[in-house]
Amino acid sequence: xxxxxxxxxxxxxxxxxxxxxxxxxxxxxxxxxxxxxxxxxxxxxxxxxxxxxxxxxxxxxxxxxxxxxxxxxxxxxxxxxxxx
Numbered sequence: 001x002x003x004x005x006x007x008x009x010x011x012x013x014x015x016x017x018x019x020x021x022x023x024x025x026x027x028x029x030x031x032x033x034x035x036x037x038x039x040x041x042x043x044x045x046x047x048x049x050x051x052x053x054x055x056x057x058x059x060x061x062x063x064x065x066x067x068x069x070x071x072x073x074x075x076x077x078x079x080x081x082x083x084x
Contacts, residue, residue, distance in 0.1 A: 008016065028036070045053055061068050 025033070045056070048056070057068075058065055
């Protein structure tokens with residue numbers, strides 16, 4: 001069904017979108033919300049350049065980033081050596 005068939009103005013269609021999102025989110029379980037945000041963020045960071053992603057990591061972890069990087073390296077080493 002097209003917008004014209006519903007006789008909606010652009011403003012009304014915008015309001016309908018807002019209402020749809022509000023009701024849709026309101027009816028989601030916490031588990032569904034977490035899954036949605038996780039998937040959305042995963043898609044977002046995969047689309048970033050390496051530089052933009054590292055900058056976001058710096059903004060989020062701040063001075064803790066070197067420790068986080070070491071932890072990631074250890075996990076990867078364990079996976080690669082078959083000890084994980």
